[in-house]
Amino acid sequence: MSGLNKAAARRLRSNPAAVFALYAMLALAALALLGPWLNPNSIEALDWLHVATRPGLQGAHWFGTDRLGRDLFMRTLAGARVSIGVGLVASVVSLVVGLSFGAIAGYRGGRIDHLMLRMIEILSGLPLIFFVIVLTVVFGRNEYLLFVSIGAVGWLTMARIVRGQTLSIRRREYIEAAVASGASASRIIVKHVIPNLIGPVIVYATLSVPQIILFESFLSFLGLGVQEPHASLGTLIAEGAGEMESAPWILLVPGGVLALLLLCLNLFGDGLRDALDVKES
Amino acid sequence: MFRYFLSRLTGAIPTLFIIVTATFFLMRAAPGGPFDQEQALPPEIMANLESAYGLDRPIWTQFGRYLGALAHGDFGPSFKYKDFTVTELIRQGFPVTLELGLIALSLALSIGIPAGIFAALHHNSAADYATMSLAVLGLAIPTFVVLPFLGLLFGIYLHWLPIAGWEPGSIRHLALPTVALALPPLAYIARLTRGSMLEVLRSEFIRTAFAKGLPLRTVILRHALRPALVPVASYLVPAVASIMTGSLVVESIAGLPGIGRYLVQGALNRDYTLVLGMVIIYSTLLIGMGLLVDLLYAWLDPRVRP
Amino acid sequence: MIPTLRIDDLSVSFPRHGAAIAAVQDVSLEIAPSECVGIIGESGSGKTQVFMAAMGLLSKNAAASGSICFEGGELMRADAAALNRVRGSKLTMIFQDPMTSLAPHLAIGTQLAEVLVCHSGLSWRDAWNSAGRMLGRVRVPDPERRLHQYPHELSGGMRQRVMIGMSLLCEPTLVIADEPTSALDVTVQAQLIELLRAMRHEFGMALALISHDLGVVAGLADRILVMYAGRIVESARAAEIFSHARHPYTAEMLKCVPTLSGPRLARLPTLAGQPPQPGEISEGCAFAPRCPRVAARCRSERPLLTAAGAASVACHFPLPA
Numbered sequence: 078m079s080g081l082n083k084a085a086a087r088r089l090r091s092n093p094a095a096v097f098a099l100y101a102m103l104a105l106a107a108l109a110l111l112g113p114w115l116n117p118n119s120i121e122a123l124d125w126l127h128v129a130t131r132p133g134l135q136g137a138h139w140f141g142t143d144r145l146g147r148d149l150f151m152r153t154l155a156g157a158r159v160s161i162g163v164g165l166v167a168s169v170v171s172l173v174v175g176l177s178f179g180a181i182a183g184y185r186g187g188r189i190d191h192l193m194l195r196m197i198e199i200l201s202g203l204p205l206i207f208f209v210i211v212l213t214v215v216f217g218r219n220e221y222l223l224f225v226s227i228g229a230v231g232w233l234t235m236a237r238i239v240r241g242q243t244l245s246i247r248r249r250e251y252i253e254a255a256v257a258s259g260a261s262a263s264r265i266i267v268k269h270v271i272p273n274l275i276g277p278v279i280v281y282a283t284l285s286v287p288q289i290i291l292f293e294s295f296l297s298f299l300g301l302g303v304q305e306p307h308a309s310l311g312t313l314i315a316e317g318a319g320e321m322e323s324a325p326w327i328l329l330v331p332g333g334v335l336a337l338l339l340l341c342l343n344l345f346g347d348g349l350r351d352a353l354d355v356k357e358s
Numbered sequence: 359m360f361r362y363f364l365s366r367l368t369g370a371i372p373t374l375f376i377i378v379t380a381t382f383f384l385m386r387a388a389p390g391g392p393f394d395q396e397q398a399l400p401p402e403i404m405a406n407l408e409s410a411y412g413l414d415r416p417i418w419t420q421f422g423r424y425l426g427a428l429a430h431g432d433f434g435p436s437f438k439y440k441d442f443t444v445t446e447l448i449r450q451g452f453p454v455t456l457e458l459g460l461i462a463l464s465l466a467l468s469i470g471i472p473a474g475i476f477a478a479l480h481h482n483s484a485a486d487y488a489t490m491s492l493a494v495l496g497l498a499i500p501t502f503v504v505l506p507f508l509g510l511l512f513g514i515y516l517h518w519l520p521i522a523g524w525e526p527g528s529i530r531h532l533a534l535p536t537v538a539l540a541l542p543p544l545a546y547i548a549r550l551t552r553g554s555m556l557e558v559l560r561s562e563f564i565r566t567a568f569a570k571g572l573p574l575r576t577v578i579l580r581h582a583l584r585p586a587l588v589p590v591a592s593y594l595v596p597a598v599a600s601i602m603t604g605s606l607v608v609e610s611i612a613g614l615p616g617i618g619r620y621l622v623q624g625a626l627n628r629d630y631t632l633v634l635g636m637v638i639i640y641s642t643l644l645i646g647m648g649l650l651v652d653l654l655y656a657w658l659d660p661r662v663r664p
Numbered sequence: 665m666i667p668t669l670r671i672d673d674l675s676v677s678f679p680r681h682g683a684a685i686a687a688v689q690d691v692s693l694e695i696a697p698s699e700c701v702g703i704i705g706e707s708g709s710g711k712t713q714v715f716m717a718a719m720g721l722l723s724k725n726a727a728a729s730g731s732i733c734f735e736g737g738e739l740m741r742a743d744a745a746a747l748n749r750v751r752g753s754k755l756t757m758i759f760q761d762p763m764t765s766l767a768p769h770l771a772i773g774t775q776l777a778e779v780l781v782c783h784s785g786l787s788w789r790d791a792w793n794s795a796g797r798m799l800g801r802v803r804v805p806d807p808e809r810r811l812h813q814y815p816h817e818l819s820g821g822m823r824q825r826v827m828i829g830m831s832l833l834c835e836p837t838l839v840i841a842d843e844p845t846s847a848l849d850v851t852v853q854a855q856l857i858e859l860l861r862a863m864r865h866e867f868g869m870a871l872a873l874i875s876h877d878l879g880v881v882a883g884l885a886d887r888i889l890v891m892y893a894g895r896i897v898e899s900a901r902a903a904e905i906f907s908h909a910r911h912p913y914t915a916e917m918l919k920c921v922p923t924l925s926g927p928r929l930a931r932l933p934t935l936a937g938q939p940p941q942p943g944e945i946s947e948g949c950a951f952a953p954r955c956p957r958v959a960a961r962c963r964s965e966r967p968l969l970t971a972a973g974a975a976s977v978a979c980h981f982p983l984p985a
Contacts, residue, residue, distance in 0.1 A: 199373060199376070203377070203599075203641065203644070204599040204600075204602055204603045204640070204644075205603075206602075206603045206606065207621075207636075207637050207640060207641075210621060210622075210624075210625040210633060210637075211381055211384060211633060211637060212384075213625045213626075214624070214625055214628050214629075214630065214633050215384055287498065291500050294500060294502075295500065295502065295603075295607065298502045298607060299606065299607065299610065299622050300622075300626060301622075301625060301626070311502075314502060314503060314506070315502075317506070318502075318506045318611055321506055321509060321510060321514070322514055325510055325514070328506050328507075328510070329507075329510070332503040332506065332507065335500065335503055336498070336499040336500075336503050339498040339499060339500065340494065340495065340498040340499065342498075343494055343497060343498040344494060344498075347494070561764065562759065562761065562764040562765045563764060563765055563766055563767040563768070565721055565759070565765070566759060566765045566766065566767075566827075567767070568720075568721060568751075569719055569721060569751055569752060569756070569757045569759075570751070570752035570756075570778070570779050570782070570830070571747070571748040571749065571750065571751040571752025571753060571779075571782065571783060572748070572752065572778065572782055573748060573782075574744070576778070576782070580770070580778070581767050581770070584769045585767075585768065585769060658769065659768065659769055660768065660769055660814045660816070661768055661814070661816050
């Protein structure tokens, strides 16, 4: 196992795009976290003297201000914090759900697997947004609902991958031997199945993070996501789109940050996939 | 061949039925109703409204009535747009969304596939890396970021294209929205085609084709292309789903009067019948697309045919 | 008389982990018009790569040197257009596995007719008809129906007949058959060998028959070349090889072929050891580790292919004639 990781780490390091992406992401995350200490402006303060000013490094507001005089630098960093935070939490949720679902389906096999697979297939066919919209109509705009629906983005693919891997592992002879010798199902799963799943799981978890952040931004953009007073990058972009003609930086700054974040996540995920040489079955 | 299609069709209808039923009951079972507003209406008026819209009947009756109306193409009245039925709204907006989506899909296929073939033929060259890098950009950056950026560049700074609004038959208004909508599937199709083509070119039957002295163009177009497109065919349904999702945003930003806009509004206004109607339309489209793809498989790979 | 195929000092190597692994080393051979030459060797002996080089089908990362002349024209540095004029028409190849060697999505008729359309300038209708006639000549029953079918609808033996027919459409001067029967049942094997014999008789083309199986080659070849570790180690008339092989490797191989006549043996004879991996550089003779006649000189000095009567052997201590 460690041999595999060393070779993979070497391959990853020799991939310039992935390395750049990793550093860029870390820089962005650091900036998002430490931002408040770098810049005296607050997120909420309305600076009536500097409404909709252009960005300028000399002035008080580095990235300019929005229509209400709020500092864009701070707002963008705060938005980045929200987007990344929601993304990570929802990713963990989808990871756990997908892993469990896929492992159970792949391990049990037979009718249960068949049923679960059918569920995955039907749900995969529908664009998630419709699901969310229906739920929004039913339950109103609710932040917990947001987490649930966003977490629902990644788990389908994860479940499918995990199921495939589990099925093939399950059939290996040493597993049959373990079952025959009376080892309990949970013990087998923990000791044998899960270590073999780590590679693909890491890759797809990493690849699902940008999908999730994208989806959250999408929902927030449409007004179905994060609610006031919180604002994610998606919300900020929606505001900026409205001001596009008069104050384009209100759109460009959060838009650029989101684009950069997603690009880096995708590049890194691709690099990881190449390094671990995981293929979709 | 016809029997194959028929069997696929009969498989698809139950799925659609499940979707309609699930959505219907889900929405009816929700707390609150379409008439809850900031100011509560007097109970008599509420009762009248509910009776007019049939909301006071038992839920099974409501479902039955809904299905019956559906069979006649009647999606019921919109709860929020009081003067319109959902059917009318659909009839107004659907052609716009359809035009938008079809153009975007055509762009994605007609640029994505050749780009992928080009990259595969120039494997590991600078052109290959450049194409694939552009593809990553197209994939990663969300549509609702791309469209305003494009609008900023082409609309406001260069004044070449309008950024919003729509006139029937106008291509200029559709230019930016369709491009923004097409970019993510385009990029994915390019990557998919490239990978698939590279793999097919390693096949033994391609070696035979070269051994027969056929020119490169013939080998690629007649021998390699159809097998290489199988993964792209598989992607068509997710591509349409992606375009549908993107159209919600594009219609909102660009002010296009399509049904995507209604769907979003319906969600924000808790307009049951509208949302239900839209979900049905979109689901039918997707399922229809799935059937088309099944037919496409049979053409691409004769082994699939019964 | 110009030989149909003449190869001089062909060497083919592939890069692996930075080093160049030699698959073919200094191979020279000639095939006369209408001659059938059998090329025998184990996997990794380089026998297939020699003819891949001739057909211009080496993988892109291969490095090849030497000269390959087909009917007087140099193939090694020919451009794609010149190569495409020759291959598929006058110089054709039959591959080992007919299931994977035929395009799964094109009808048999299309795959046959396109050769004629491309090389002989026929119209599709005429080419299709000629293809049907060819199917008849390679003994495929009900050719009209078969033309419209797809490879997966045919049996393995029939698919290989199609491949044979495909190689004969433009009346080639040399057909290269790379393990044409290895993927098929023994009974089908015999039929196909018989078909190849009949086609040689009808068309009169030269045939390069590559195989690891001496039995396949026995009935057809005029001359046999034996390859080991990328080099030719013996070349002689077929009858000579079978009656008295000169090279120890050939002799050992012949011993391993079970026969119906002869005494019952307690164990089947085998050849101990493995051929060297491509890239294992050894001084001296590559067969030395496994040779029953090995001496000190064998390990230090590589034997060159030298003439011995009408044959050639690469051995310091060849078996007596």
